Amino acid sequence: MDESTGSGQAPAQSAAELLALADDAAANMVRTSAAPRGLLALLGAWVATLLSLRHVAPPGLLIALASLLLPLALWCLHHYRRRPRPRRLVENDGAYAGYFLFGLLALAVLQFWEALGPIAITAKWLSVFAVFWFCQQRMRRALALARQKDAHEHAH
Amino acid sequence: MSTPTEPQGFDALIHAPIRLRICASLAPVQWAEFAQLRDLLGITDSVLSKHLRQLDAAGYLRAERFSRAGRSHTRLSLSAAGRAAYVGHLAALREITGATR
Secondary structure (H helix, E strand, O other), rough: OOOOOOOOOOOOHHHHHHHHHHHHHHHHHHHOOOOHHHHHHHHHHHHHHHHHHHHOOHHHHHHHHOOHHHHHHHHHHHHHHHHEEOOOOOOOOOOHHHHHHHHHHHHHHHOOOOOOOOHHHHHHHHHHHHHHHHHHHHHHHHHHHHHHHHHHOOOO | OOOOOOOOOOOOOHHOHHHHHHHHHOEEEEEEEEEHHHHHHEEEEEHHHHHHHHHHHOOOEEEEEEOOOEEEEEEEEEEEEEHHHHHHHHHHHHHHHHHOO
């Protein structure tokens, strides 16, 4: 095929190869426009710190910790201004909602754990972060697949 | 743009690998900036511009110029016709390969 002009058909390039090219290009764009892992890791650390210290830290410290969400939100806003804007999904994905609800439920259950000593606080921090990270990654993957499928199958 | 031997929805303009990748990159987003698309595809400004002009001439593309911090940017998106042509072309490719996804 004349790659520079792109005219005519592509006998040498099979349809399967072209479909793979389209899949790769769409996956790259989906990855570029998704939330960065660093931001999600910071958000997870923030949630884990807040939840693991809520039974031992004074209210002032908890408020100070909660206020750290503001710079995180500003970073998020700055980041999204420079990224391609994702298209609204035509069909909602069940897996995404499932992991979201599972994460909420698991974090709600973890709140009943009253961590008072340093070891318990560390264990709770790790547990909350692990649950948050697991659900975030699954949600991220489910959303990426749904966005690719949507882009390839829905014209509107 | 299809011939009788090609499946319905086959679009010769989009069939070129670079233009297919441009459409595939723009399909999951509302818009992307020219520089982002160029970096993602790993091609030069001139090559990208040339293919964008061809897509634009067919009415498959929308380009919007704006300035931010004193610099000029171009925001690109697939038009409704472009999106429909892209989805139709992928369906035609799947038909050729016999894929059912």
